Amino acid sequence: MPLTALQASAYLHHLHLHSPDPERLAAFYARAMEMTAQRADGGFRLDGPSRRLLISEGPAKHLAHAAFAVRDAKGLAGLRAHAAGNGLAPRDLASPLLSDAFEVTDPDGNAIVFGLATEAPHAADRRLRGPLQHLTLATRDVGAIEAFYAGKLGFGVSDRVVREDGKVMTCFMRGNHEHHNLACFYQDRQGIDHHSYEAGEWGTLRDWCDNLAAQDIQLMWGPGRHGPGNNLFIFIEDPDGNWIEISAELEVVHDRPVKHWPHAPRTLNLWGNAIMRA
Numbered sequence: 001m002p003l004t005a006l007q008a009s010a011y012l013h014h015l016h017l018h019s020p021d022p023e024r025l026a027a028f029y030a031r032a033m034e035m036t037a038q039r040a041d042g043g044f045r046l047d048g049p050s051r052r053l054l055i056s057e058g059p060a061k062h063l064a065h066a067a068f069a070v071r072d073a074k075g076l077a078g079l080r081a082h083a084a085g086n087g088l089a090p091r092d093l094a095s096p097l098l099s100d101a102f103e104v105t106d107p108d109g110n111a112i113v114f115g116l117a118t119e120a121p122h123a124a125d126r127r128l129r130g131p132l133q134h135l136t137l138a139t140r141d142v143g144a145i146e147a148f149y150a151g152k153l154g155f156g157v158s159d160r161v162v163r164e165d166g167k168v169m170t171c172f173m174r175g176n177h178e179h180h181n182l183a184c185f186y187q188d189r190q191g192i193d194h195h196s197y198e199a200g201e202w203g204t205l206r207d208w209c210d211n212l213a214a215q216d217i218q219l220m221w222g223p224g225r226h227g228p229g230n231n232l233f234i235f236i237e238d239p240d241g242n243w244i245e246i247s248a249e250l251e252v253v254h255d256r257p258v259k260h261w262p263h264a265p266r267t268l269n270l271w272g273n274a275i276m277r278a
């Protein structure tokens with residue numbers, strides 16, 4: 001029986017980033033994000049407590065793929081049937097981090113993978129809490145991205161940011177109870193806008209800031225609080241120019257109507273300055 005991403009309980013499991021200098025990028029994530037780097041498949045694999053990245057050679061700020069795990073085999077089969085029924089032609093994929101994985105391609109050419117997690121979460125890990133939590137895409141066509149992820153894969157729409165003339169500038173979507181684990185911002189480019197790790201609590205976000213400061217890594221934005229999702233945030237930038245968010249207190253959504261927000265700086269940051277994408 002076909003199941004939506006929301007019914008299958010999809011969460012962001014790992015990202016595969018391209019980089020012109022994979023070794024430099026892997027060293028940065030190992031240091032900044034408290035991950036263990038090892039060489040794998042001609043690139044690098046990074047692991048931390050519930051945060052995982054693959055890095056291989058390619059253009060800067062380019063996504064090789066984003067991978068979601070779903071709750072169980074029944075959910076994965078149901079989501080695959082849902083995708084196939086909507087004409088997405090899911091393809092088998094051999095993943096080093098997920099079993100029974102399949103891949104689809106979104107309207108911007110981003111490869112999106114779904115599968116089953118093969119490792120239990122690192123429950124007793126003493127490193128700072130911050131599971132990989134969301135991916136935000138840059139796109140020239142927010143409507144097409146929403147139609148693909150919400151319309152064809154069955155992510156739930158939580159919030160939209162709407163310009164005065166009615167144009168949708170941002171769409172926040174969820175595969176589970178987290179306000180968004182996938183979002184897209186209208187920009188005059190395609191690819192990744194940023195990816196985010198969820199620290200959970202304000203005090204943990206403070207500890208992340210102290211850890212980054214001890215390594216002389218400066219915040220590029222924040223601390224602040226987003227309107228949609230109500231999450232506290234800081235942003236840093238990796239050596240390739242990818243934006244990394246560490247967030248806390250992200251809204252938990254069970255069932256509520258979609259909210260619309262004005263396209264204004266206060267929507268992006270209730271506390272202070274905003275980085276408007278368009």
Ligand SMILES: [Fe+2]
Pocket residue numbers: 134136194195196245
């Ligand atoms: Fe974010």
